[in-house]
Amino acid sequence: MSLLHIQNDPVHEYDASAEGEDLAKGSSYLLWTSLAAFVVVSVGITLFLMANRVPPVAVGEVTQVWSHSVHTLTSPIDANGVQAPDEQFDQVLVLAKVRVRNQSKDPIVLKDMQTNATFDDGIHSSYAATALDFDRIFIAYPELKSLHGKTLIRETIVAPGQQLDGTIVSSFHVSKAQWAAQKDLNFSIQFKYHPDLILKPTGPVTEL
Numbered sequence: 001m002s003l004l005h006i007q008n009d010p011v012h013e014y015d016a017s018a019e020g021e022d023l024a025k026g027s028s029y030l031l032w033t034s035l036a037a038f039v040v041v042s043v044g045i046t047l048f049l050m051a052n053r054v055p056p057v058a059v060g061e062v063t064q065v066w067s068h069s070v071h072t073l074t075s076p077i078d079a080n081g082v083q084a085p086d087e088q089f090d091q092v093l094v095l096a097k098v099r100v101r102n103q104s105k106d107p108i109v110l111k112d113m114q115t116n117a118t119f120d121d122g123i124h125s126s127y128a129a130t131a132l133d134f135d136r137i138f139i140a141y142p143e144l145k146s147l148h149g150k151t152l153i154r155e156t157i158v159a160p161g162q163q164l165d166g167t168i169v170s171s172f173h174v175s176k177a178q179w180a181a182q183k184d185l186n187f188s189i190q191f192k193y194h195p196d197l198i199l200k201p202t203g204p205v206t207e208l
Helices: 016-051 131-140 142-147 176-182
Strands: 056-076 086-100 108-119 120-125 163-172 183-192 194-199 206-207
Touching: 016 120, 086 108, 086 142, 086 176, 086 183, 108 163, 120 163, 131 142, 131 163, 142 194, 142 206, 176 194
Parallel strands: 056 206
Antiparallel strands: 056 086, 086 163, 108 120, 108 183, 183 194
């Protein structure tokens, strides 16, 4: 018998197909295990976030909004007494009745109020008049006297459960026609150390 002749040994014969099946089964098991672990973690995170979700510190509404267009034409005279060309000034006053309630367990501080109107060129924002300017507006425009009430005052501390009601006035340097073409209107109520409260009017804007 030749020394180079090796008889096939059925005990040590290599079976590639069996090993491939084992690898396939192992990969499939790992895939399903990873998928199950991912689902469990995702559900756990979702439940945790839902359980720890913090509601807004305040809620509110804008119950009524009015707009008042102002068109002013002046004929200025220079230092030499010569009359300059006429100048025109357009603006729209926006008055809104706002209600804000603190629904948190701690006091909150009213920081500022802002009116936001969207036009063709983007969003225009105007801060509400201060308490002093608020009263002056109704002196300058007596036709608005019927709407003169109390306003929201900056730095007001709102206790838990307390509700504030007041009128705010903002001004936009646009014409009456430009205002009529505005696409959206909302109001930002700002608090110290808390996200802004964005309110949309509950009804149409009344033109005065």
